[in-house]
Amino acid sequence: MKQVIAYYRVSTHRQGKSGLGLEAQQMAVQNYCKLSGYEVIHEIMEVKSTRKGRFGLLQALEMCRETNAMLVVARLDRLGRDVEQIAGIVKSNVEIVVTDNPHANRFTIHILAAVAEDQRQRISENTKEALCAAKRRGVILGKNGTMLAIANKKAAQEFALQLSPVITRLKNKGITSVRAVCRELNKRHIPTFRGEGRWHPSTVGILMNRLKYTMTSP
Missing domain, CATH: 3.40.50.1390 (Resolvase, N-terminal catalytic domain)
Structure with a gap:
């Protein structure tokens, strides 16, 4: 063994x-x-x-x-x-x-690490651009939870990125609908973004939309 x-x-x-x-x-x-x-x-x-x-x-x-x-x-x-x-x-x-x-294998792990790093860099750049755009609109960052909202958005995008391999494997098995993915995530006891509770079709839909946005953002 x-x-x-x-x-x-x-x-x-x-x-x-x-x-x-x-x-x-x-x-x-x-x-x-x-x-x-x-x-x-x-x-x-x-x-x-x-x-x-x-x-x-x-x-x-x-x-x-x-x-x-x-x-x-x-x-x-x-x-x-x-x-x-x-x-x-x-x-x-x-x-x-x-x-x-x-x-x-070793080569694949290296490639996956490079892809993940590139995606995290994209998220970071998008966050900075959002902050700059907010400043240009006259938004006072840090007031009324604006800064917290941006930070939470970035964290949610990173969480979606971490789950992307799981979603890809399910897709390869023909599991693509929101409800089917929801059942599989709960069956595998994969934690939600908040780290507690169960997945629901609505939260899976949000996850998949975030993942799609992260993968397609320039």
Whole structure:
């Protein structure tokens, strides 16, 4: 039986204390390993931004080398937020599996990281343009929740981007309607944008519209 080290990461202490982000990652990894016949011999959980170092990830990689185990993460962005970070990990001579894209090889992981970074850059640029446009209209940023609304919009777009591989796989299986996607997301216990509750057709519709906007924005 193949042995694996599971690595989970959330970026804020609020998410870590709530367990919402960690629980979703843990469930995805455990379900994948169970279906694949893999044995999870150790789990490493890290509550830290990638900008502040990744001691837990380095520890997980070292344990993989010592035990000849495979590193398993729930999503690609748990390894890092830019191509340079992920490229270094891919070159670490440790076998890596990302559960939301388990057939991706080292080359594919690198390409996916590059695409994700480009999409995040687009979101950032669109947000800056929205702020500049608001200033030109005479809007006082930070007043009446305007700044918060823009920040929430950016966060929602990034969340949609994170779920894009899941939506793509469902589409490839012929699951395309809002209601069908809704059932699958709930069946897989994938958390909503707020991290709690169940998916509904209306929230799935919003997600898919945001994803379409993110993918087509210039």
